Amino acid sequence: xxxxxxxxxxxxxxxxxxxxxxxxxxxxxxxxxxxxxxxxxxxxxxxxxxxxxxxxxxxxxxxxxxxxxxxxxxxxxxxxxxxxxxxxxxxxxxxxxxxxxxxxxxxxxxxxxxxxxxxxxxxxxxxxxxxxxxxxxxxxxxxxxxxxxxxxxxxxxxxxxxxxxxxxxxxxxxxxxxxxxxxxxxxxxxxxxxxxxxxxxxxxxxxxxxxxxxxxxxxxxxxxxxxxxxxxxxxxxxxxxxxxxxxxxxxxxxxxxxxxxxxxxxxxxxxxxxxxxxxxxxxxxxxxxxxxxxxxxxxxxxxxxxxxxxxxxxxxxxxxxxxxxxxxxxxxxxxxxxxxxxxxxxxxxxxxxxxxxxxxxxxxxxxxxxxxxxxxxxxxxxxxxxxxxxxxxxxxxxxxxx
Amino acid sequence: xxxxxxxxxxxxxxxxxxxxxxxxxxxxxxxxxxxxxxxxxxxxxxxxxxxxxxxxxxxxxxxxxxxxxxxxxxxxxxxxxxxxxxxxxxxxxxxxxxxxxxxxxxxxxxxxxxxxxxxxxxxxxxxxxxxxxxxxxxxxxxxxxxxxxxxxxxxxxxxxxxxxxxxxxxxxxxxxxxxxxxxxxxxxxxxxxxxxxxxxxxxxxxxxxxxxxxxxxxxxxxxxxxxxxxxxxxxxxxxxxxxxxxxxxxxxxxxxxx
Numbered sequence: 001x002x003x004x005x006x007x008x009x010x011x012x013x014x015x016x017x018x019x020x021x022x023x024x025x026x027x028x029x030x031x032x033x034x035x036x037x038x039x040x041x042x043x044x045x046x047x048x049x050x051x052x053x054x055x056x057x058x059x060x061x062x063x064x065x066x067x068x069x070x071x072x073x074x075x076x077x078x079x080x081x082x083x084x085x086x087x088x089x090x091x092x093x094x095x096x097x098x099x100x101x102x103x104x105x106x107x108x109x110x111x112x113x114x115x116x117x118x119x120x121x122x123x124x125x126x127x128x129x130x131x132x133x134x135x136x137x138x139x140x141x142x143x144x145x146x147x148x149x150x151x152x153x154x155x156x157x158x159x160x161x162x163x164x165x166x167x168x169x170x171x172x173x174x175x176x177x178x179x180x181x182x183x184x185x186x187x188x189x190x191x192x193x194x195x196x197x198x199x200x201x202x203x204x205x206x207x208x209x210x211x212x213x214x215x216x217x218x219x220x221x222x223x224x225x226x227x228x229x230x231x232x233x234x235x236x237x238x239x240x241x242x243x244x245x246x247x248x249x250x251x252x253x254x255x256x257x258x259x260x261x262x263x264x265x266x267x268x269x270x271x272x273x274x275x276x277x278x279x280x281x282x283x284x285x286x287x288x289x290x291x292x293x294x295x296x297x298x299x300x301x302x303x304x305x306x307x308x309x310x311x312x313x314x315x316x317x318x319x320x321x322x323x324x325x326x327x328x329x330x331x332x333x334x335x336x337x338x339x340x341x342x343x344x345x346x347x348x349x350x351x352x353x354x355x356x357x358x359x360x361x362x363x364x365x366x367x368x369x370x371x372x373x374x375x376x377x378x379x380x381x382x383x384x385x386x387x388x389x390x391x392x393x394x395x396x397x398x399x400x401x402x
Numbered sequence: 403x404x405x406x407x408x409x410x411x412x413x414x415x416x417x418x419x420x421x422x423x424x425x426x427x428x429x430x431x432x433x434x435x436x437x438x439x440x441x442x443x444x445x446x447x448x449x450x451x452x453x454x455x456x457x458x459x460x461x462x463x464x465x466x467x468x469x470x471x472x473x474x475x476x477x478x479x480x481x482x483x484x485x486x487x488x489x490x491x492x493x494x495x496x497x498x499x500x501x502x503x504x505x506x507x508x509x510x511x512x513x514x515x516x517x518x519x520x521x522x523x524x525x526x527x528x529x530x531x532x533x534x535x536x537x538x539x540x541x542x543x544x545x546x547x548x549x550x551x552x553x554x555x556x557x558x559x560x561x562x563x564x565x566x567x568x569x570x571x572x573x574x575x576x577x578x579x580x581x582x583x584x585x586x587x588x589x590x591x592x593x594x595x596x597x598x599x600x601x602x603x604x605x606x607x608x609x610x611x612x613x614x615x616x617x618x619x620x621x622x623x624x625x626x627x628x629x630x631x632x633x634x635x636x637x638x639x640x641x642x643x644x645x646x647x648x649x650x651x652x653x654x655x656x657x658x659x660x
Binding site: 016320395 | 454457459460479480483484486487488492494498500501502503507511512514515516517562566
């Protein structure tokens with residue numbers, strides 16, 4: 001028999017039992033739909049994490065002080081007090097391929113303004129900070145090198161602080177008191193939302209690092225240096241350059257600093273996400289297998305139920321191969337049809353979730369092809385045994401079957 | 403002209419149970435083109451087994467069977483399927499039409515399995531319609547089996563048996579599930595086909611049905627005990643007339659116009 005005829009015979013057989021065919025395909029629709037939805041959600045989360053990592057700044061390198069060690073007691077990373085603004089100046093002056101650099105001094109303290117008070121992160125940074133963090137100002141202007149040199153009492157505040165202290169007014173030009181010193185607000189940062197690590201990025205006040213060290217925290221060391229490399233390819237070069245320079249400046253003492261790149265950070269952040277996506281896809285994959293077993297089950301039942309039909313076909317001249325092909329095609333048609341509808345359902349569900357929950361959802365094109373091909377493959381796998389069983393029937397026994 | 407069916411001393415022994423069952427014990431038979439044979443016998447006489455072997459659905463344990471000059475012993479499963487497709491037409495007691503499949507599509511089925519000839523979809527349709535026309539059902543080509551009466555279903559099955567222009571039309575108790583009037587109607591179709599030169603072999607256990615055939619074979623315990631030509635052959639058309647008159651007399655139906 002010609003293949004087109006087998007195809008026609010298989011199609012007719014499926015059409016004869018539209019309801020059963022649809023229900024059988026439903027297993028596949030749900031399986032594939034689940035895979036597409038899960039992967040889309042996972043992918044969306046990945047894209048979001050990537051965006052958050054990128055929001056830390058681009059091509060970022062951070063320098064942290066090493067661990068503090070005294071009399072056998074060792075602090076963690078960043079506990080040493082040996083990183084200085086002079087280190088930052090030296091890096092800016094001597095290491096090439098740097099686009100921007102900002103020292104950073106961290107502190108958490110109560111700030112007052114407008115008769116209200118609020119405990120927040122008060123960080124001393126350089127004028128390049130908004131650029132390095134890829135964090136533009138919503139209004140006002142960033143303080144300048146001149147402000148750093150003159151230990152100016154100026155501040156730029158984040159959205160959360162603005163909301164808390166100046167609920168109904170424009171904070172620009174207002175005064176905020178930090179450790180009883182009045183700072184003039186010159187700028188307002190754009191809202192950034194939550195960081196990769198879950199803290200509110202907008203809950204911050206930034207002032208010149210020099211002012212912070214001399215007037216607020218009275219420290220001589222800085223918490224970290226953020227450096228932006230000129231391009232992604234230069235990250236490693238800059239990292240090595242910074243390490244060399246700092247080692248040189250330590251003149252043979254133990255290296256007491258750590259240089260990390262953003263990529264290392266991103267890897268850590270996406271790792272958890274990858275595990276999650278894998279888990280979701282795994283669960284969805286199980287439902288795909290269940291769908292396949294459903295098809296196999298229906299095909300087996302169908303072979304028994306259609307024994308007489310098979311007997312008739314064999315009696316009037318069907319080869320075993322024709323019967324095998326017919327049942328296999330039926331299984332493949334069911335599963336691929338289910339797969340295609342499942343992709344549509346999955347894409348629809350993803351859109352729905354995206355609209356309803358506001359989760360970022362990214363439908364991966366590759367997975368659409370994987371799902372459709374996978375469902376056809378499941379069809380072959382689950383259809384083969386029933387098809388083989390049907391093909392092996394004896395025409396006389398099949399005709400007599402009640 | 404050699405016989406269409408040529409059987410020499412065939413035996414069939416079923417070995418599945420504890421005691422082997424010798425169902426057919428040496429039957430020799432020649433059936434020529436244009437014959438109309440009724441195969442009769444009580445239950446267990448071996449007539450169904452013989453019919454299965456005639457239909458190339460089963461192989462004899464011993465003996466030779468030449469169908470249209472081809473020795474079926476030398477053919478494999480698929481070649482037998484081709485032989486059934488090209489040389490034989492089947493009509494079953496239970497009609498055995500595909501459910502939820504139109505009359506036309508049922509008749510088309512054997513042509514879809516035809517291997518040697520490449521036939522276009524339009525030609526398949528045309529030939530199936532022609533065969534439905536022969537059995538007088540071309541008006542109902544798009545009906546499903548459950549929308550047809552028993553007699554109509556059997557006529558669709560006959561059309562399906564005819565569609566590949568077989569050498570022999572084999573009918574296994576074709577009137578077994580039909581009432582007497584419908585049986586006569588179906589026998590009328592067979593007689594008409596036989597007049598056009600189609601060889602028919604049918605199994606029946608109804609004596610009156612066998613009288614519509616030209617030759618009666620009686621089987622008992624696996625051997626042919628009688629093989630004779632039918633003397634006072636019944637003609638379906640006349641019998642139909644008689645039945646109608648009888649029905650009219652019994653006020654079952656309105657009186658015929660004649």
